[in-house]
Amino acid sequence: MKSSVAASKGSAARSAQLAVGRSTSVRPAPGKERGIVAYRRGETILEHFRRIYLSMQPLDTQDLISAIGVTSASEGEGRTTVAVGIAAAMAADLDAPVVLVEADLSHPGVHRVLGIAPEPGICEYLRNECELATALRQVSDHLFVLPAGNARGQASRLIRQLTAGDLRQRLDASGALLVFDLPPILTSSYGVLATTIADSITFVVRAGQTRDYQMKEALTRMDENAVRSVVLNATDSQLPRWLRGRV
Amino acid sequence: MNTKFLAKLLKRWYLFIIPVLLLPSAAAFYESGKTTFYKTSGRIFVAKPSYASGTNGTSWNQYVSSGQNGANLLNEMVSFRQFSVKVAGDTGLARSYDLNSRAGQDAAYARVAGDVAAVPSRGAADSMSLIVTDHDPQMALQIANAVLKEFSPYLGQQELADDQKVEAFDQQELDTYKSALTQDDAQITQYLNQHPDLKIGGLTDPTLDQLVQQQTLDKAQVTKYSEQLNSIRYNESAITTGTANLFTVIDPPQLPLTPSHTYKKLIEYTGGAFALALALIALIVGAQTLLDRKVYETRDVRNIIEDLELDIPVIESVPVLPEGKTVSKNGRDQSALSGAIMPVLMVLPPISDEQTIQDFRQATGVLVEDRDA
Numbered sequence: 149m150k151s152s153v154a155a156s157k158g159s160a161a162r163s164a165q166l167a168v169g170r171s172t173s174v175r176p177a178p179g180k181e182r183g184i185v186a187y188r189r190g191e192t193i194l195e196h197f198r199r200i201y202l203s204m205q206p207l208d209t210q211d212l213i214s215a216i217g218v219t220s221a222s223e224g225e226g227r228t229t230v231a232v233g234i235a236a237a238m239a240a241d242l243d244a245p246v247v248l249v250e251a252d253l254s255h256p257g258v259h260r261v262l263g264i265a266p267e268p269g270i271c272e273y274l275r276n277e278c279e280l281a282t283a284l285r286q287v288s289d290h291l292f293v294l295p296a297g298n299a300r301g302q303a304s305r306l307i308r309q310l311t312a313g314d315l316r317q318r319l320d321a322s323g324a325l326l327v328f329d330l331p332p333i334l335t336s337s338y339g340v341l342a343t344t345i346a347d348s349i350t351f352v353v354r355a356g357q358t359r360d361y362q363m364k365e366a367l368t369r370m371d372e373n374a375v376r377s378v379v380l381n382a383t384d385s386q387l388p389r390w391l392r393g394r395v
Numbered sequence: 396m397n398t399k400f401l402a403k404l405l406k407r408w409y410l411f412i413i414p415v416l417l418l419p420s421a422a423a424f425y426e427s428g429k430t431t432f433y434k435t436s437g438r439i440f441v442a443k444p445s446y447a448s449g450t451n452g453t454s455w456n457q458y459v460s461s462g463q464n465g466a467n468l469l470n471e472m473v474s475f476r477q478f479s480v481k482v483a484g485d486t487g488l489a490r491s492y493d494l495n496s497r498a499g500q501d502a503a504y505a506r507v508a509g510d511v512a513a514v515p516s517r518g519a520a521d522s523m524s525l526i527v528t529d530h531d532p533q534m535a536l537q538i539a540n541a542v543l544k545e546f547s548p549y550l551g552q553q554e555l556a557d558d559q560k561v562e563a564f565d566q567q568e569l570d571t572y573k574s575a576l577t578q579d580d581a582q583i584t585q586y587l588n589q590h591p592d593l594k595i596g597g598l599t600d601p602t603l604d605q606l607v608q609q610q611t612l613d614k615a616q617v618t619k620y621s622e623q624l625n626s627i628r629y630n631e632s633a634i635t636t637g638t639a640n641l642f643t644v645i646d647p648p649q650l651p652l653t654p655s656h657t658y659k660k661l662i663e664y665t666g667g668a669f670a671l672a673l674a675l676i677a678l679i680v681g682a683q684t685l686l687d688r689k690v691y692e693t694r695d696v697r698n699i700i701e702d703l704e705l706d707i708p709v710i711e712s713v714p715v716l717p718e719g720k721t722v723s724k725n726g727r728d729q730s731a732l733s734g735a736i737m738p739v740l741m742v743l744p745p746i747s748d749e750q751t752i753q754d755f756r757q758a759t760g761v762l763v764e765d766r767d768a
Binding site for chain 1: 398401402405688689690691692693695696699700702703705706707708709710711712713714715716736737738739740741742743744745746747749751752754755756758759
């Protein structure tokens with residue numbers, strides 16, 4: 149079962165790799181051509197997130213930050229996208245397993261991004277309804293996902309359990325690098341509490357959406373030493389191309 | 396230049412095009428309608444009056460040309476309400492306005508006074524031009540003709556009234572001096588009778604000299620006022636008989652066939668409206684820029700971090716990623732792949748038998764996610 153699942157799961161990536169390996173002098177079939185384009189686009193996107201996690205690493209040591217948290221001031225700023233992107237970049241680059249932990253228990257979204265079943269997840273694990281092994285899903289060679297599951301209106305209580313419990317220790321002990329998709333700081337009552345689970349925080353700001361006072365308020369609430377980077381998401385030059393160089 | 400300002404301006408450029416086009420167009424339309432007027436002019440020869448060199452207090456200025464004097468007189472006449480109303484009475488304005496009412500007279504006066512102007516003719520010192528400008532070409536011609544018709548008689552009446560006042564005054568003065576002269580004569584005669592040894596031009600006598608001096612002065616005054624009275628009476632006679640007409644029309648005014656535009660104001664109005672539109676847009680966009688507190692650039696993020704005096708070393712940016720289409724899996728929406736991050740999954744390597752991962756799997760007992768199940 150496992151082997152067949154693994155084979156089918158990796159088929160898309162493999163087909164892309166095969167397509168890359170073909171001679172460029174031969175015009176590929178339309179389907180394969182789309183595969184090349186998609187692969188290159190994936191690489192380009194990955195590069196943005198690679199830059200984020202690499203720039204967060206301390207310069208004075210070879211040790212990687214073992215738990216990166218991704219949060220924002222409010223919802224809809226691209227936390228999940230950035231968290232998945234960072235986790236994917238780390239999984240693609242590093243030999244260690246990378247676990248993407250969805251800690252936004254009220255508004256889970258990772259399952260939609262990665263196309264996995266939403267349950268069981270952290271909530272079920274914290275309520276002792278399932279084992280960690282059941283909640284944790286492997287989506288590529290090095291990338292594992294722990295979805296939020298169904299909080300059933302107990303998100304606040306469960307997040308306390310999560311920060312105080314042994315999940316972090318268990319995952320650390322397994323040698324995995326962790327990426328937490330955290331709840332927002334201002335619109336979630338447990339947003340600040342959730343940040344304590346990560347060693348280093350990436351604060352996501354959506355260009356053209358987040359207000360300066362929201363960003364200030366959120367940054368003020370958090371432990372200033374934990375925030376290691378700010379990611380300005382969805383940046384787009386508002387000037388037309390012909391004008392950019394002139395201004 | 397502030398890029399935020401520019402970006403806001405360009406973002407909704409189509410909205411700002413509206414005032415830029417609308418305001419100048421409205422101004423041009425308004426001004427072109429307003430400046431459609433017709434102008435007619437006539438040239439008039441101005442004769443120098445006989446009394447001009449006299450000192451009877453007329454309004455004729457000896458130091459300027461006849462044309463200028465004529466223009467001054469006509470402009471002064473037009474400024475008189477009574478004259479303008481009289482002119483209006485000779486034109487179609489009499490039908491437009493009720494000239495028996497104060498309001499009608501005011502309106503007619505305003506129209507005539509606003510329409511009529513006189514200037515000395517260029518290159519001809521003894522002529523002047525009457526210029527009448529009106530929205531209605533027929534009316535312009537009617538007013539011009541009415542002014543020419545009424546001007547001379549009205550001026551004559553004015554002059555006559557003035558002359559009569561001066562004549563009365565001069566006559567009074569003349570009578571006074573004549574009486575004084577009679578007294579002077581009587582006093583001298585009496586003094587000579589009292590002093591038979593004296594005679595005029597004989598031995599020096601201070602009293603007699605004073606009496607003679609007074610008599611001479613009074614004689615001079617009598618002569619002066621007599622001459623003035625003669626001049627005034629001559630002028631009055633000329634006015635009364637109609638021989639005092641100083642104005643002769645050389646080129647009569649014609650019906651203006653084409654409107655005379657001044658595009659100068661049209662350009663001013665349109666340009667002003669354009670500038671106003673630009674200023675309005677700048678004001679709106681400027682206010683929007685000032686009030687917009689959204690974060691757009693890494694510079695904005697850096698400023699906020701500096702304001703908070705935080706030590707956040709890394710500021711990265713991720714561009715807008717094209718939204719990937721949702722790939723529904725077996726019709727179950729909850730497990731559908733979606734979002735811009737989807738292409739990244741293509742890059743990730745397939746699951747292998749790498750030792751590290753096998754160790755992790757064993758440590759956590761994790762299963763491989765079946766995305767196709």
